[in-house]
Amino acid sequence: MIQYPNGVKKPSQTKQKQNLKKLSINSYKNRGMDFEKEINLTNQFYLETKRAVITKRPTPINVVKVDYQRGAKITHAYFEKQSTTDYNGIYRGKYLDFEAKSTQSTTSLAIANITIHQRLHLQRIIDQGGIAFLLISFGKKDEVYALKGIDFLQFLEKETRQSLPYSWIKSKGKKIQIAFQPRIDYLTAIDDWFF
Amino acid sequence: MIQYPNGVKKPSQTKQKQNLKKLSINSYKNRGMDFEKEINLTNQFYLETKRAVITKRPTPINVVKVDYQRGAKITHAYFEKQSTTDYNGIYRGKYLDFEAKSTQSTTSLAIANITIHQRLHLQRIIDQGGIAFLLISFGKKDEVYALKGIDFLQFLEKETRQSLPYSWIKSKGKKIQIAFQPRIDYLTAIDDWFF
Secondary structure, three states: OOOOOOOOOOOOHHHHHHHHHHHHHHEEOOOOEEHHHHHHHHHHHHHHOOOEEEEEOOOOEEEEEEEHHHOOEEEEEEEOOOOOOOEEEEEOOEEEEEEEEEEOOOOEEEHHHOOHHHHHHHHHHHHOOOEEEEEEEEOOOOEEEEEEHHHHHHHHHHOOOOEEEHHHHHHHOEEEOEOOOOOEOOHHHHHHHHO | OOOOOOOOOOOOHHHHHHHHHHHHHHEEOOOOEEHHHHHHHHHHHHHHOOOEEEEEOOOOEEEEEEEHHHOOEEEEEEEOOOOOOOEEEEEOOEEEEEEEEEEOOOOEEEHHHOOHHHHHHHHHHHHOOOEEEEEEEEOOOOEEEEEEHHHHHHHHHHOOOOEEEHHHHHHHOEEEOEOOOOOEOOHHHHHHHHO
16 A cells, blocks of 8 residues: 655646645545644644654655756655654653554544554554554544554454444543644643553 | 665666665775664664664655656655654663764764754753764774764864764764674663663
């Protein structure tokens, strides 16, 4: 599967529309904004208020061909899947690591959204004593939940279903307030859980 | 300035030579291996032995044009500078963050190698109670040093020179043993300093 990155610069209006159409797969309903962008804004706010330093790992890109005659212009490349999670950083002295997923479903989040590599990565972070979690957006409901990595991994062990039910996420996770600043104040959940 | 990534896949021998020539700017002498690759191998070893989870942030790439008719082939893009450091992760429960730099000079490391953004990032990590450092390779000497982020930042405050002298790095930093496995056992310096 292919990941479409945020912040794709578009050379023309036509291309822009074309790309936005592709990007809207993960778009954040009722907000006209991508879930990822909301998180990035939140992290920017955390950074500026010195609350935490949490950054998004750039989308890995497999570069096939570079034209050095034209200022190292990449002329052939492909998006790759992140083998770890998308976000990590430091909060209150602790290592923090999470994956963000949005869904247009109102009833569940397909587990296939989180790759085997990412599950393994979450497990490793937990084993090292870090804070690992998922941030899940139900776009149509305009709701965001934080879910402990350990709860997610235990669900995978116990259950055979292919998706995390909304009701289960709602009961196990923590609902995150959506506001102006910070947009998605997910560190409140971390405060409650880990401090 | 432009960053050339590791792991660039080359479509032909000619291109390969062309790219290798570019990549060799940072190549790791007497070893035929890139410093970055050595670190990645070290991190892989740390991961497999469950000692730490430390990953390299992918090289950020500014994607200008994507051809969706051809399986989301990127046809126009540019390498970007990392605004943070290249590596971060968790070790003994602590957040760890570092930038790796290699030089072919035998007398100093040009400070311009570490961008303003990266210096600010190191400072922020220190402020949050994380472990921040530099890993510096003197290729021609076959020597690698770890240098505390705080020592580096204090040098910048006190000194007006444009480079870190080798002798200063040698006295302030910790020499890292280069071996087969792990290649560059930099966590030993972290053990001595922070635990």
